[in-house]
Amino acid sequence: MILLAVIYYPQGYILEFNAMKEKQNIDRRNFLKTVGAAGLGPVLASTKSISQEKTQKPTLTPVPKRKLGKTGVNIPCLTLGTATSNFVQNQIVLRNSLLWGVTCWDTATNYAGGNSELGIGKYLSKNPQARKKLFIISKPTDIKTPMPDAADIEKHLQTSLKRMNTGYIDLYLGIHNIRGPAQLTNELKEWAQSAKKRKLIRLFGFSTHKNMAQCLAAAAKLNWIDVIMTTYNFRLMQDAKMQDSVKACHKAGIGLIATKALAAGPVARWVGQDVKVETEQDKKLIAHFTKKGFTAEQAKIKVALQDKSFGSVCVGMGNVTVLNSNVAAVLDKTTLSKADMEVFKEYAAATCSGYCAGCAEICDAALPDLP
Numbered sequence: 448m449i450l451l452a453v454i455y456y457p458q459g460y461i462l463e464f465n466a467m468k469e470k471q472n473i474d475r476r477n478f479l480k481t482v483g484a485a486g487l488g489p490v491l492a493s494t495k496s497i498s499q500e501k502t503q504k505p506t507l508t509p510v511p512k513r514k515l516g517k518t519g520v521n522i523p524c525l526t527l528g529t530a531t532s533n534f535v536q537n538q539i540v541l542r543n544s545l546l547w548g549v550t551c552w553d554t555a556t557n558y559a560g561g562n563s564e565l566g567i568g569k570y571l572s573k574n575p576q577a578r579k580k581l582f583i584i585s586k587p588t589d590i591k592t593p594m595p596d597a598a599d600i601e602k603h604l605q606t607s608l609k610r611m612n613t614g615y616i617d618l619y620l621g622i623h624n625i626r627g628p629a630q631l632t633n634e635l636k637e638w639a640q641s642a643k644k645r646k647l648i649r650l651f652g653f654s655t656h657k658n659m660a661q662c663l664a665a666a667a668k669l670n671w672i673d674v675i676m677t678t679y680n681f682r683l684m685q686d687a688k689m690q691d692s693v694k695a696c697h698k699a700g701i702g703l704i705a706t707k708a709l710a711a712g713p714v715a716r717w718v719g720q721d722v723k724v725e726t727e728q729d730k731k732l733i734a735h736f737t738k739k740g741f742t743a744e745q746a747k748i749k750v751a752l753q754d755k756s757f758g759s760v761c762v763g764m765g766n767v768t769v770l771n772s773n774v775a776a777v778l779d780k781t782t783l784s785k786a787d788m789e790v791f792k793e794y795a796a797a798t799c800s801g802y803c804a805g806c807a808e809i810c811d812a813a814l815p816d817l818p
Contacts, residue, residue, distance in 0.1 A: 509548025510777050515758040516702030518650055518673050520617075522582050524752055525777045526551040526704060527770070528763035529567065530558035536766050537566035542574075543767050547774045550580050553676075553706075553761050554611075555588040555623060556603050564610035571612045578613060584676070584704075585611070586620035586654060595622055595630055597638040604647060618674050619648040625655045628665030636671045650674050656707070659683070663692035667699040676761065679705035681750045681791040682799070697756035706761045708751040709744055710795075728797040735790050745776035750783055750791060 512521040527544045529552055531537050537559075544552070554563045564585065571578055587603030590596070600621050607616060621639060622630055631653075639651035652674035655662045659677050666672040675696060683689045696703055736746040751760045760777075764770045 507546055507548070508778060510774060512548075513755075513758045514702075515674060515704075516697070517700030518702050520582070520650070520702070522551045522759050523549050524759050525549050525748075525773055526553050526584070526759045526761035528706075528761050529554045529563045530763055531566075531765040532559045532562060533765065534562060534566055534569075537563070538570055539767060540764055540770055541567065541570045543770055544764075545577060545580065547770070549770070549774065551582040551584065551759055551761075553584040553704075554607075555586045556607055557588040561610070564607055568610045568612040575612075582617045583611065583613065584618040584620065585616050586623040588623045590623075593626075593630075595632060595635045595638075597634050600635075600638060601642075604642065608647065615646055616648050618650045618652065620652050620654045620674075620676055622653040624657065625653045625662050626657055628662055631665060631669065631672070636669075639671060650702075652676070652702075654706070660686070660688040660692040663689075663696050666701060667692070667695035672701055674702035674704065676704040676706050678707040679703075679751060679754075679757065680708045680710035681747060682710045682795045684750070684754070685792060685795055693754070693756050703757045704759045704761055705751045705754075705757045708760045708762060709747050726798065728794055732790060732794045735787075739781075739787075741776070742772065745772060745779075746783065746787070746791075748773060748776045749779075749781075750788070752777065753783060 510523045510525050513524050514520075515522050527540070527549050529537065529541070531540070541552070544550070552567060554567060556564065558564070559566075567583070585604075585607045587600055587607075590599050590603065604616070604619060608614065619639075619642065621635060625631075639648075642648045643651065650673040652672050653662070653666075654676040656678045659679075663675060663677060666675060679689075679693070693703065733743045736743050739746075741749070748760055748762065751757065762769075762773055764773060
């Protein structure tokens, strides 16, 4: 049983959680429903501003940490994706993520039109002591040249440092959404080594949403890629090549962070359509995990984390409700069963025509103008 005391600002901003666990085991279903619920408060209200807050630090169970490859760094298994356009919500979520120990924050130069990095900078300007607790990830997301240019990457890095009011970035993904192994050039390697030597970044890597298996397999053969953020979810777990490349990176000591774990978004969205259809397969998936006390989204996060090759799962969290729900999922210690995995396997097979699997080597030749 968990007892929660939740204090809100008038806007709904959570000030404080006080959680007490009785000696007996936590009731998992009640925990997931309570912590992930939208209607947690308000219990008490306050008129203080964020900068004036003097409340006692809450006592919460932080999300678990995992090793990030052979980097020597441990990060929370849940990473906060900060691409929200609502600045007020941004500040609220940043603070509450720290309460839960979600200290790995993912951003980029063009997330929310630049406001994501600016929001982190705003928070750190008011809470400079928080920087030492954080593991910040950023990337240059609006570079248009097909091959990486060191001068352009340097320019974006300096912009990110200035926006976020920090002297260094813990993990810099120098190529965002790498298209193929050819982009892993010697120039990029030399720049990464220089940025580390100047102590502007601690670790270097890339993110990939296309040709993931090929990019991961190529990186595993190099000795200068520290971390990769890759699309990885219950759908891609069915692909043998993807599984082999993940294992190769893990064996090589490359840290892995999964993104797009919810595996949402039909292929149609790439051509400007917004298609939302709740199929019978959707209903079956939701019903299965509801009986177990999970939402389908919570189960999708848990299934990615069952692959111990990954240090963390990055999920976009634009409000406290979503944050609480995701935290509840990773704090819960239930392991998904073989039967649960079969449900996901069947769902992936039944809905694969509506999901882009990132196999851009096929699509790019026919549709080169797609993002």
